[in-house]
Amino acid sequence: MHRIGFVVFDGFQSMSFAALSVFESANMMLEQPFYEMHFISEHGGLVRSSTGMVVDSKPFGRIPFDTVIVGGGVSILESAPSGVLSFITKASKKSRRLASICTGTFVLGEAGVLDGKRATTHWAQARGFQARFPGVRMEEDRIFLIDGNIWTSAGMTAGIDLALAMAEKDLGEAIARSIAQQLVVYHRRAGGQSQHSALLELSPKSDRIQKTLAYAKENLHTTLSVEQLAEVANLSPRQFSRTFRVETGQSPAKAVENLRLEAAKLLMEQTRHSVDEIAQETGFLDRRRMREAFLRGFGQPPQTIRRNARVQA
Template sequence: MTCVAFVVFEGFQSMALAAMPVFEYANFSAGEALYDVSVLSEHGRPLRASGGLSVGTEEFDERVFDTVIVVGGDAILQQAPEGVLNYLRASVKTARRTASICSGAFVLAQAGLLDGRRATTHWAYARDLQARFPSIKVEEDRIYVIDGSIWTSAGMTAGIDLALAMVEKDHGAELARSVAQKLVMYHRRAGGQSQHSALLDLEPKSDRIQTVLGYAREHLAEALSVEHLADVARLSPRQFSRAFRAETGQSPAKAIENLRLEAARQLLERGRLNLDQIAVETGFSDRRRMREAFLRAFGQPPQVIRRNARTDYAA
């Protein structure tokens, strides 16, 4: 059985514990006890999360855990309790994996466990993490990063993706997929996937523009000209372009390119299609145009993003 410990502290963010049910449902889906999960703290007493939820904990002791996961919270951004740091410094020597969720990366950094490593955290804290700990290579737009035995994830729900990746690494993709389905997840995001959603960034206000964006996302392989989208919205091209920019702050062409980039990046990370196929599937028409768009948006060509995703999976 794999023993997993979640390390918490006073004022932690309760959403970080949303990763716990991943291990619970792995047991349920497998029909056997694959994981045993504990919640630990320095003094082993009930602790209040930032939202007021009280959680019972067990005190740090000499038990050896396979996987140790430290959660996030604003309470530890500047300085985590010394007892927590000492526990992590000791446990990393015996644990197979040591991980953080969201701003929990600051705890690992304060303990010296991220020195010289690649890591990520919530996008809102990434630049602060890099500035305070310059020896870390912070990858601020990643869902999660694996560097040797150290795993770090982005904000809150990314912890679920991190835990699913652990289940997949331990027991295979089929079990991880079953757990994701039971958690009613649309899909498990790969580590290299962006923390940002193109549709969320657009935030259209009217049903008409939302309908157009939904249509575009389902028909990315098509030309999707302004005239075509205007027909979907039942507006003239001029009216549509004006309304679209007013609601999203972007031109239709720019928004469609962002949707194509997001879809292409997901396909790259899944690794099933070659670059020419992905370019056609996502409406770039050829790999040259797709490469140019990737360089504009990410500063990296598609091949590098695919290689990074494969490196994380192999790790």
């Protein structure tokens, strides 16, 4: 039995609970209670979230936990209760895994358990975190990070990716993939993936353009000409180009290049595929064209990005 303690405090954000759905789904899939989940707090009893929802919690110290997870909340950005900090310090030494979701990283930082370690948090709070905890290697453009027994994740939904990674480690990739399908989420965003998605930055308004971008992302290995994309949108090439620019602020060609760059960078960082293989897979056709796109987009060639990723790892 893997016992999970989910730390709550006055003003915690209930969106953090989304991560617990991963463990609940694992139990249902296995048809046995592999994970046992508890809400825990400094004094136990009822604890109120930022939305007014109340949960019943057990006090710290009663039972040991395999995994301890601290959720996010605005209320702990400045300072967490002393009892919470003391518990986190002990958990970092006794629990197999200690994790934070979103701004829960601030609790870990204040408890001193992140000193000398790599961590991430919500991108909007990353600079403030780094200024407050200079001894922590903040990597603000990551979905989640693992350093030793410490796991940290970005914004609230990134907690699902973190929990899926835990389930994968405990139960294997096949089970984790099935859990993701059950939850209707992507299995699974890699920890090193950027918090900033090219698709999110484009923010298309209409279903037609959204559908076209989704098609482009799934078919990066093809040419993706304006004519091809316009056919997916059921528009003439001229109408499509005009509508696309109005909705996204970019030309179709520029948007496709950004999608190719995002995919190629991820493959450079997380696989051993050759530069030529990645160029083919992401539609750049050859290493020269991909190198030129990397220099435009990142100011560095692909090999430098791969080398930096390996050094960080």
